[in-house]
Amino acid sequence: MSAGSLVLWNARLIDGRGSTARERCAVTVRGGRIVEVADTRGTEPPAGALDLAGRTLMPGLIDAHVHLSSDVGRSPGFGPPAPLKGEDPRPRELGYFVLANAARELLRAGITTVRDVGSYDDEAIVLREAVRLGLLEGPRILSCARIVSVTSPGGRIFHSMYREADGPWEMRQAVREQIRRGADFVKLMATGARSVAREDPEPAQMTRDELAAIVDEAHRVGLRVAAHAEGLGGTRLAVEEGVDTIEHGLSLHRAPELLERMAERGIVLVPTLTTFHDLAERFSSEFAPALVEQAKRQLEEAYRTLVAARDAGVTLAMGYDSGPPGANAVELVRMAAGGLTPLQAISAATAGSARALGLADVGTVEPGKSADLLVVDGDPLADARVLTDPQRIWLVLKDGRAVSGHALVTERSPWLAGEPEAPPAPPDRDRDPRSPCSAGPFELAAEDSS
Ligand SMILES: [Zn+2]
Numbered sequence: 001m002s003a004g005s006l007v008l009w010n011a012r013l014i015d016g017r018g019s020t021a022r023e024r025c026a027v028t029v030r031g032g033r034i035v036e037v038a039d040t041r042g043t044e045p046p047a048g049a050l051d052l053a054g055r056t057l058m059p060g061l062i063d064a065h066v067h068l069s070s071d072v073g074r075s076p077g078f079g080p081p082a083p084l085k086g087e088d089p090r091p092r093e094l095g096y097f098v099l100a101n102a103a104r105e106l107l108r109a110g111i112t113t114v115r116d117v118g119s120y121d122d123e124a125i126v127l128r129e130a131v132r133l134g135l136l137e138g139p140r141i142l143s144c145a146r147i148v149s150v151t152s153p154g155g156r157i158f159h160s161m162y163r164e165a166d167g168p169w170e171m172r173q174a175v176r177e178q179i180r181r182g183a184d185f186v187k188l189m190a191t192g193a194r195s196v197a198r199e200d201p202e203p204a205q206m207t208r209d210e211l212a213a214i215v216d217e218a219h220r221v222g223l224r225v226a227a228h229a230e231g232l233g234g235t236r237l238a239v240e241e242g243v244d245t246i247e248h249g250l251s252l253h254r255a256p257e258l259l260e261r262m263a264e265r266g267i268v269l270v271p272t273l274t275t276f277h278d279l280a281e282r283f284s285s286e287f288a289p290a291l292v293e294q295a296k297r298q299l300e301e302a303y304r305t306l307v308a309a310r311d312a313g314v315t316l317a318m319g320y321d322s323g324p325p326g327a328n329a330v331e332l333v334r335m336a337a338g339g340l341t342p343l344q345a346i347s348a349a350t351a352g353s354a355r356a357l358g359l360a361d362v363g364t365v366e367p368g369k370s371a372d373l374l375v376v377d378g379d380p381l382a383d384a385r386v387l388t389d390p391q392r393i394w395l396v397l398k399d400g401r402a403v404s405g406h407a408l409v410t411e412r413s414p415w416l417a418g419e420p421e422a423p424p425a426p427p428d429r430d431r432d433p434r435s436p437c438s439a440g441p442f443e444l445a446a447e448d449s450s
Helices: 094-106 120-132 153-161 168-181 210-219 232-240 250-254 254-263 273-282 289-312 329-337 344-359 385-387
Strands: 005-013 022-028 033-038 056-059 063-064 111-116 140-143 148-149 162-164 186-189 223-228 243-250 268-270 373-376 393-398 403-404
Touching: 005 056, 005 373, 033 329, 056 168, 056 344, 063 268, 063 329, 094 111, 094 120, 094 393, 094 403, 111 232, 111 344, 120 140, 148 153, 148 168, 148 273, 153 162, 162 186, 168 210, 186 210, 210 223, 210 232, 223 232, 232 243, 232 250, 232 254, 250 254, 250 289, 254 289, 268 344, 273 289, 329 344, 329 385, 344 385
Parallel strands: 063 111, 111 140, 148 162, 148 186, 186 223, 223 243, 243 268
Antiparallel strands: 005 022, 022 033, 056 373, 373 393, 393 403
């Protein structure tokens, strides 16, 4: 072993490329990158190697659809307790500590990259910069800055998450503004949103000219485009005008020709199954009854589209679109429950998501890639739910550095002795139930609806 190398020895490797697990692998990491994937030789680990003892080594998970937010209303068990009436108003700046906690929870769950598809007040960009400047450990973050939408009822609900614009030239200006804010890609609303009572998610919300202007403006300067697309009207425009990812896309099972086109052109589908469970089941008491009924229909459609898209050869990505931060792999489990094999669901959450984000550097375990890696205690191919259990996350590497996992407390290895994130506390059910450290395996609500 050469100086400066970390050898992850005796791993059961899931490389993210869709091939099945390979036993007894040794993966060498140097300078933040994977430099070698080889077979384990001999029966004893070489000096200085980290013995994985047959644990599963896989790419760090990538969530292609998150909303990083200091608003924890939809993240039960995460963040500070809700303020009681009569308490002092909380300073706005407390929100940044909530964001920092979110970054830590994501890493603890093995999520090494996220794509934020809309946050309030540019919070995702602030967090991205904090991580980039080394102020805290966190996943790689890609942000769209604000979502480009036509003037719409949703704008009144999502205020600073949206940039409303009308007509092709205003759309171009809106895109340029997001670039100025620091956007890594562009997000547009091709249809209305299922969570807004006065929006019909079925028809296109913007015109073809408006949508085409956004795509042209973004692509001309090398930025990718994500389209919120629920009903077929807007989904069709988005696919035809060449966006790079379809978010939600639940209606696509009704239009096989569009799925075919997506497969041909490499347009990625991010099915976000969990968000439909949220509206239809988990948070149903918080939404207008008509929206809950609509979400029940959409939930059923989303699962049909998942399988239809897979069968059509469309690349799938994992997008949780829910909370709390760190429970993201619940979406992977749902994709598996909904008809993907666990291997396909894992590929979606790694290589598929990397393609959605346009990142060539992450998402698979191959020489030359960034060493964003996850070591899991258990076999996610036998039961994907091990990925949702914080107690099973043994080690998380980002750029070759150990940033989270139980191995940081249990293993004596010089490679884990840097200055990583404080290791997670052991389970202790007597702790404050709101403390993220006490989170148990994340529960899946009502699976029968799939
Ligand atoms: Zn979303």
